[in-house]
Amino acid sequence: MVNYLSLIPFVVLIAFGGYFYYRYKKQESPTEEEPTTVQELLGISDISNGVISVGNRHCKILAVGSINYHLMSEHEQDLVDSIFASLLASLNFPIQIYVQTRLLDLSGAIEELSRDIQKAPENLKPYGQKLKDYLQEWIRVRSVMLRNPYVVIICDNDNATEARRELEHRQQLVIEGLSRCGLPTRPLDDNEIAELFYAIYNSKTRALIAPLKNTNSPLYVRRKEDGLVSA
Secondary structure, eight states: OOOGGGGHHHHHHHHHHHHHHHHHHHHHSOOOOOOOSHHHHHTOOEEETTEEEETTEEEEEEEEOOOOGGGSOHHHHHHHHHHHHHHHHHOOSOEEEEEEEEEEEOHHHHHHHHHHHHHSOTTTHHHHHHHHHHHHHHHHHOOOEEEEEEEEEEEEOSOHHHHHHHHHHHHHHHHHHHHHTTOOEEEOOHHHHHHHHHHHTTTTTGGGEEEOOOOOOOSOEEEETTEEEEO
16 A cells, blocks of 8 residues: 555645745746836827837827818819829828717807896897707716827937927828818817827727817807897
């Protein structure tokens, strides 16, 4: 019969050997340092004057407007397609097209409308209240989404000054080409770039809710002797 008691020292020896080998290999393996800042996490070294720097890669982001393409005639659509195709064919540098969808937040507009209703003449208050009720019911039963297109211009250069100069040149080419298509285009500033990245990395939160821009449009106008003025 096998004497199992005699095997106990060997089992213990193997267990201790495996433990010390694991500890030794763990001390040898390098530990990766966790990023301590958002810039380290994203790999962005700098954002200044509308330019994003990631190592030797420098980028500018252009916000692009929209046109009523589907309301155009077939000839107008063909013309836009031709101009856009010519723009893409003329570019000798890389670009990236990015579209972000954000939920439109009308709560601020409704609050502003409520304040305007209080200041409005009595004969206009029922009209303002109906408009407010309609907006509240509208956002309750449906979501209003905004699609914001962007064009990212890229330049790889170890010299940051030369890269910025080249980006300005490339930016002008893209803006002029898109303007011929009827698309208004402008570069984002530092705050808009930061907001864009925040929305990208917080897509599951309210970061993707876009407030309605204040257009300073009054609820009504009243007539004075010298003409119409905002109330």
